[in-house]
Amino acid sequence: MLDTDTPRAGASPAARIPNPPVKRKGQGNMARRNLRNGLLFASPWIVGFVCFTLYPLVASMYYSLCAFSGLNHPVFIGLENYRQIISDELFTKSLGNTMYMVIVGLPLSLIAALALAMLLNQKVRGISVYRTIYYLPSLVPAVASAILWMWLLNPEIGLINRLLAPAFAAFHSAPPAWLGDPHWAKPALVMMGVWGAGGSVIIYLAGLQDVPTSLYEAADLDGATAWAKFRNVTVPMISPIIFFNLIMGIIGTFQYFTQAFVMTQGGPQDATMFYALRLFNSAFIDWKMGYASAMAWILFAITLVCTIVVMKTSGRWVYYGGGDE
Amino acid sequence: MLYNNTMPKRRKWFSLLAAGAVAFLLPGCGRQAKSGPTEIVYWTGWSGFELELQHKMVDEFNRTHPNIHVRILSVFNATGDNQKVHIAMAGGDTPDVCSAVWTNELAGYAMRGALSPLDDFLKASGRRPDEFVPGAWDMLQYHGHTWGLVGTLTANFIVYNKDSFEQKGLRPPTNLAEWEAVNTALTERTPGGSYKAYGMRPSSLMDWAYVFGGHWYEPKTGKVTATDPGNVRALKFLQDFAKKNDIRRMEVFESTFGSNQTPSGPFFTGKQSMQATGPWIEQFIERYAPKNFRYGWFPYPAPPDGRPLCTTLNSSCFVIPAASKHKKEAWTFLNWFLSPKQNEQFCLGIDNGSPLKAVAASPALQKDPLLKYSALIAGGKNAFGPPQMPIWPTYLAEIQRAEDKATHSGGDPYTLLLAVQKKVEKALRDAQREAVY
Numbered sequence: 001m002l003d004t005d006t007p008r009a010g011a012s013p014a015a016r017i018p019n020p021p022v023k024r025k026g027q028g029n030m031a032r033r034n035l036r037n038g039l040l041f042a043s044p045w046i047v048g049f050v051c052f053t054l055y056p057l058v059a060s061m062y063y064s065l066c067a068f069s070g071l072n073h074p075v076f077i078g079l080e081n082y083r084q085i086i087s088d089e090l091f092t093k094s095l096g097n098t099m100y101m102v103i104v105g106l107p108l109s110l111i112a113a114l115a116l117a118m119l120l121n122q123k124v125r126g127i128s129v130y131r132t133i134y135y136l137p138s139l140v141p142a143v144a145s146a147i148l149w150m151w152l153l154n155p156e157i158g159l160i161n162r163l164l165a166p167a168f169a170a171f172h173s174a175p176p177a178w179l180g181d182p183h184w185a186k187p188a189l190v191m192m193g194v195w196g197a198g199g200s201v202i203i204y205l206a207g208l209q210d211v212p213t214s215l216y217e218a219a220d221l222d223g224a225t226a227w228a229k230f231r232n233v234t235v236p237m238i239s240p241i242i243f244f245n246l247i248m249g250i251i252g253t254f255q256y257f258t259q260a261f262v263m264t265q266g267g268p269q270d271a272t273m274f275y276a277l278r279l280f281n282s283a284f285i286d287w288k289m290g291y292a293s294a295m296a297w298i299l300f301a302i303t304l305v306c307t308i309v310v311m312k313t314s315g316r317w318v319y320y321g322g323g324d325e
Numbered sequence: 326m327l328y329n330n331t332m333p334k335r336r337k338w339f340s341l342l343a344a345g346a347v348a349f350l351l352p353g354c355g356r357q358a359k360s361g362p363t364e365i366v367y368w369t370g371w372s373g374f375e376l377e378l379q380h381k382m383v384d385e386f387n388r389t390h391p392n393i394h395v396r397i398l399s400v401f402n403a404t405g406d407n408q409k410v411h412i413a414m415a416g417g418d419t420p421d422v423c424s425a426v427w428t429n430e431l432a433g434y435a436m437r438g439a440l441s442p443l444d445d446f447l448k449a450s451g452r453r454p455d456e457f458v459p460g461a462w463d464m465l466q467y468h469g470h471t472w473g474l475v476g477t478l479t480a481n482f483i484v485y486n487k488d489s490f491e492q493k494g495l496r497p498p499t500n501l502a503e504w505e506a507v508n509t510a511l512t513e514r515t516p517g518g519s520y521k522a523y524g525m526r527p528s529s530l531m532d533w534a535y536v537f538g539g540h541w542y543e544p545k546t547g548k549v550t551a552t553d554p555g556n557v558r559a560l561k562f563l564q565d566f567a568k569k570n571d572i573r574r575m576e577v578f579e580s581t582f583g584s585n586q587t588p589s590g591p592f593f594t595g596k597q598s599m600q601a602t603g604p605w606i607e608q609f610i611e612r613y614a615p616k617n618f619r620y621g622w623f624p625y626p627a628p629p630d631g632r633p634l635c636t637t638l639n640s641s642c643f644v645i646p647a648a649s650k651h652k653k654e655a656w657t658f659l660n661w662f663l664s665p666k667q668n669e670q671f672c673l674g675i676d677n678g679s680p681l682k683a684v685a686a687s688p689a690l691q692k693d694p695l696l697k698y699s700a701l702i703a704g705g706k707n708a709f710g711p712p713q714m715p716i717w718p719t720y721l722a723e724i725q726r727a728e729d730k731a732t733h734s735g736g737d738p739y740t741l742l743l744a745v746q747k748k749v750e751k752a753l754r755d756a757q758r759e760a761v762y
Contacts, residue, residue: 067758070415071437075758156519156581174517180576182733268576269733270726284408286719286752287433289415 064294069287081294091295093270094278095302097186101256101274102306105190106249110242113197117204118234131205138198146262149192153178179264182271189259189272200245207241208234236319243318247307254303275299362394365651365658368410370425370641371675372401374608378674386661393654400425414439419646422655428464428475428642429711429718435472436715438761441645442470446656460638460703461680464710468762473642474663477677478685479603480636480702481532483525483626487619489598497623501562504626511598518571520578525599527566530728531721532601533559535709536625536635541720542712549753551724551746552739558628560731560738567732588613601625604695608676622698635707640680672696678703716756720749 039046064081066074085091120131137145152159155177164175176184211234219229235242257276260266266273266281279299283292369379376399383397398420400409410426413419414434426434434440447453454462461478465471485497489511498504508524515521527533534541539555542548550556566572582596583589586609591597593614600606610618624634643663645655661667665683672679672690678699679685685700702708711717727741 067755069433069437069756069759070411071434071439072759072761077758154580155577177573177577177580180580181573267729269729281722284411285722286716287411288755 060293060296063290064297066290068290070289074290081291084291085294085298090270090273090278094273094275097271097273098254098256098275100186101190102250102253105193106253108190109193109197110200110245110249112194113200113245114204116197117201117208120201120205121208134201135198137196142258143262145196146259150179150263153188155180180268182269185264185268185271192259203241203245204238207238211237239318240320243314246310250306250310251303254299362392363651363654364394364396365421365654367395367397367658368400368420368423368425369397370401370407372399375675378671382662382667382671386658390657393657395658414646417648419648421649421651422643422645422659424476424641424643426473426642426644428639429721431465431472431642432467432713432717433715434644435467435470436760436762439647440472441647441649441652442472443474443645444470446660447471450660452660456682457680458682458685458704460708460710464638464713465642467713470762473644474659475640475642475680476663476668477640477672477675478638478680478703479605479640479678480638480699480708481601481603482622482624482636482698482702483599484602484606484620484622486592486595486598487621489595497621498626501626501628501631518574520574522596522598523575523578525597525601526575526579527563530560530563531724532625532637533563535632535637535707536627537562537631542714544713549746549749551742551749556742557738560728560742563728564731564738572732586613593618604678604699605676607695622695624702632707634702634705636702638703638708638710714753716749716752719752723748
């Protein structure tokens with residue numbers, strides 16, 4: 001095919017001035033064909049997105065305004081579901097339990113993961129073995145680890161209380177009943193979450209290894225203590241990683257479900273009735289899909305607000321080596 | 326198609342893509358029309374040896390009914406919930422016949438039009454209500470129609486360890502006061518107060534309410550009766566027991582129990598001397614109990630103003646979903662499976678009582694003392710199935726919550742049940758917005 005925009009060899013200087021682009025008949029067709037082909041190749045994703053993400057989102061928004069069991073046609077009831085949710089004592093309780101996990105459990109988990117990552121960043125013999133060992137719990141399926149922890153937390157025969165019993169006996173008291181005690185059930189789940197923080201550890205570890213050693217050397221020359229180096233070099237340099245783990249942790253913790261479903265079913269006395277579990281029960285025990293959809297949208301709004309708040313404050317504490325973005 | 330070297334590249338890609346899409350989509354295009362027998366899909370909620378027996382029975386049906394082929398699929402769920410069935414019903418892509426529905430859930434599905442009423446099928450096949458034990462028949466009715474059939478019917482009662490009783494010179498109690506004395510005598514605690522062994526912990530307000538003369542719903546008037554005096558008395562009894570026996574320590578002790586249906590179950594290891602259960606326990610005793618394990622049974626102990634020989638009934642139930650594509654064939658299978666001969670085979674095979682009067686009274690079932698006892702109680706006037714109301718699972722969850730609060734945090738039983746009453750009344754009104762029946 002001859003390209004008219006390419007200057008021909010031996011042509012005069014005037015002739016070498018490129019002609020203004022002229023749209024030819026075939027070019028328009030080719031652009032359309034390219035667009036069509038592009039869309040066709042992207043169509044599996046487009047179809048998947050429309051059918052399995054966009055449609056359910058829009059539908060659940062509509063259902064949240066309906067009385068709907070899933071079994072027959074939804075009946076439009078306006079904001080009734082939202083009104084009911086707000087006046088439901090279990091909503092408040094489940095949201096409170098979930099917030100406990102976000103405010104208490106998540107920071108503890110992040111701190112433990114960072115501490116572990118720093119330990120695993122040391123140059124000691126066999127460090128890759130330690131790294132593997134500490135990462136292993138993250139590979140255990142959630143249900144399997146839940147069952148394992150049910151045994152560990154057993155008040156009478158569990159390993160944890162067997163270890164704690166002598167210490168408590170010294171004060172003439174007994175170790176906690178963990179999952180059987182409304183005051184200790186959530187801390188038990190937090191403890192279990194810390195144990196499975198291997199995923200965050202790996203991300204922290206990658207971040208820690210990216211901190212330039214020159215900064216530590218400079219700090220050493222200035223006589224900085226280990227704490228000062230951690231506070232003024234390590235934390236700022238890995239702050240984008242902390243930020244990432246925090247955002248993902250907030251989103252994940254608001255959806256806390258599997259462990260409570262398997263281990264406690266929301267008990268004792270609703271102490272582990274988390275928001276997602278309450279939502280599931282509304283949908284599949286009470287058959288109130290509309291109500292559950294409204295709960296899901298409220299959860300989405302809460303998660304969004306929390307994420308935005310954290311993102312807005314991130315400018316003050318997250319340091320990007322390459323600039324503000 | 327032969328590969329064409331001269332084919333432009335783009336067309337080759339499209340051909341490959343199209344072929345891939347066809348290969349991917351074709352198998353999902355539903356059941357292929359066949360000239361052979363009509364295939365019906367049967368979902369069951371049973372598992373283990375109970376499922377094995379069903380497989381055998383389905384094979385027998387397929388052998389004896391050349392025009393119908395039943396494909397059985399277990400949708401057993403360890404948590405006891407049947408979410409798969411609910412989702413299938415919601416999506417309108419259901420099996421043709423299904424036994425993974427609890428009688429608890431029946432009215433909810435029926436009210437929303439998810440099931441086929443069986444009245445015409447029953448009439449055409451000459452099946453009559455008086456063939457069935459009254460308690461079994463009543464729990465299948467909603468809004469004047471029959472919505473399912475149960476394959477088994479068992480009463481709950483208390484099974485006790487004879488050796489534990491004899492060691493302490495105890496006899497089976499005949500009323501609530503005697504039971505409390507026996508329970509205290511069977512309890513062993515350490516000097517620190519921890520439990521080493523006990524009789525049993527009474528739980529499940531729903532069941533005990535009937536024992537105390539209460540009830541939860543009036544189907545004729547549609548009235549929720551959570552605050553019935555019998556229910557309040559039952560909750561007070563559970564609350565007093567929890568307080569007197571330090572329920573928290575009792576729960577700590579219970580958390581050491583293995584599952585009831587395993588060799589490490591509390592009843593088999595001697596930690597628990599009494600257990601509220603049904604005749605199916607016999608199967609598990611045979612499999613998992615120590616050798617020479619001796620046991621006996623007695624009904625729920627009633628107070629003087631309560632109901633003697635009282636039990637609640639629940640069972641998984643066979644239904645034909647409204648979306649079934651082969652209702653007639655589904656009924657043929659269901660009618661066969663629940664015919665006296667097959668029902669006897671099924672009930673004996675899994676040590677469950679029968680909902681059919683003839684089978685319950687048959688020599689084969691009557692010679693098994695536990696099944697005989699179960700049939701006696703289940704066929705009595707104090708046997709109560711789930712109320713015929715569309716939100717019974719929600720109601721049950723609220724009853725459980727009230728019990729939990731009363732036994733752990735205290736609170737006035739009447740006030741707690743009044744809160745249940747109000748909540749359930751509202752939930753019932755809300756649910757009825759969707760009523761088809």
